[in-house]
Amino acid sequence: MAAIDCAAYSTEADRQYFDRELDAFVPPRVFDAHAHLSATPIMTEVPFATGYAEYRQLVQCLLPGRQVEALFISYTADREATAAANAWTQAQLAAAAQCRGLFYVKPTDDPEWVRQEVRRLGLHGLKCYHLLASVNPTWQADLPDYLPEPLVQVANEEGWVITLHMVKSRAVADPANIHWIRTYCQKYPHMKLILAHSARGFQPLHNLEGLPQLTGLDNLYFDTSANCEPMAHAVVLRLMGPQKVMFGTDFPISHARGRSIGVGDSFIWVYGQTPVWGEKHQRVDPPLVGMEALRALKWACWSERLADAQVEDLFWNNAARLFALD
Numbered sequence: 001m002a003a004i005d006c007a008a009y010s011t012e013a014d015r016q017y018f019d020r021e022l023d024a025f026v027p028p029r030v031f032d033a034h035a036h037l038s039a040t041p042i043m044t045e046v047p048f049a050t051g052y053a054e055y056r057q058l059v060q061c062l063l064p065g066r067q068v069e070a071l072f073i074s075y076t077a078d079r080e081a082t083a084a085a086n087a088w089t090q091a092q093l094a095a096a097a098q099c100r101g102l103f104y105v106k107p108t109d110d111p112e113w114v115r116q117e118v119r120r121l122g123l124h125g126l127k128c129y130h131l132l133a134s135v136n137p138t139w140q141a142d143l144p145d146y147l148p149e150p151l152v153q154v155a156n157e158e159g160w161v162i163t164l165h166m167v168k169s170r171a172v173a174d175p176a177n178i179h180w181i182r183t184y185c186q187k188y189p190h191m192k193l194i195l196a197h198s199a200r201g202f203q204p205l206h207n208l209e210g211l212p213q214l215t216g217l218d219n220l221y222f223d224t225s226a227n228c229e230p231m232a233h234a235v236v237l238r239l240m241g242p243q244k245v246m247f248g249t250d251f252p253i254s255h256a257r258g259r260s261i262g263v264g265d266s267f268i269w270v271y272g273q274t275p276v277w278g279e280k281h282q283r284v285d286p287p288l289v290g291m292e293a294l295r296a297l298k299w300a301c302w303s304e305r306l307a308d309a310q311v312e313d314l315f316w317n318n319a320a321r322l323f324a325l326d
């Protein structure tokens with residue numbers, strides 16, 4: 001592959017942002033617990049297939065000079081192509097001894113077939129997604145609609161992780177989500193459940209309301225990916241403890257511009273092309289999603305008074321324990 005020029009992905013303003021606010025915060029060694037590789041382009045900002053080689057280069061545009069390893073989450077927009085997506089992830093991992101990979105699972109997949117496939121591909125768990133549920137609309141799906149219990153049972157028997165991007169309007173404040181997360185975690189203690197995007201608390205109120213009802217579950221973890229609200233991370237850190245939190249980028253979303261914003265009882269996303277960047281007094285450069293999310297995490301660590309060693313835990317040691325890294 002051709003060398004990737006970071007100037008195409010991060011501007012001078014981005015580099016100044018990193019130097020000013022993030023360089024002193026991000027440790028030298030980083031485990032990215034939520035990154036997508038794909039054999040087909042996922043978004044216009046990164047208009048090509050992203051394998052491990054592309055990831056390694058592009059992540060340096062966001063985290064310059066860091067040693068970065070990752071949990072790669074198989075992805076495809078084509079629901080008929082999950083097998084190819086999983087094979088792609090496996091092939092990418094061949095050159096990445098300290099990286100891990102998740103199997104993109106459909107709710108209709110036979111659990112015993114999934115067990116054999118994940119073993120055969122050398123992957124470390126499952127990624128479920130509401131878009132594969134058969135209910136309508138899928139963003140109001142109950143957890144078993146896209147993560148049926150027999151799959152959780154296999155994950156428990158195999159000691160796998162499952163990354164969950166929860167849905168429903170009120171995310172982790174929704175009683176059905178609370179019920180199913182608690183039920184699955186208690187009934188299947190060897191399965192490790194990772195609530196993506198800091199429990200999808202793009203509206204931090206939902207974390208404040210819901211997470212007190214999910215304390216005391218040893219096998220419940222969080223990744224911080226793509227969530228640009230400091231309070232969302234702060235609530236997770238305070239209620240669940242810094243040992244349960246892992247940094248993540250949601251690559252390639254990290255390389256888009258804009259941010260999530262909690263508003264009312266919900267949230268919105270503004271993107272680089274959303275017409276909000278021309279303020280009365282000045283023009284604002286849309287920042288990278290990855291940098292806004294990192295700064296939100298930094299502010300949460302500051303307000304929760306985390307020690308440097310705890311920050312290193314959430315950038316590396318917590319994932320190293322979970323994934324048995326060297």
Ligand SMILES: [Zn+2]
Nearest residue numbers: 034036073250
């Ligand atoms: Zn993601």
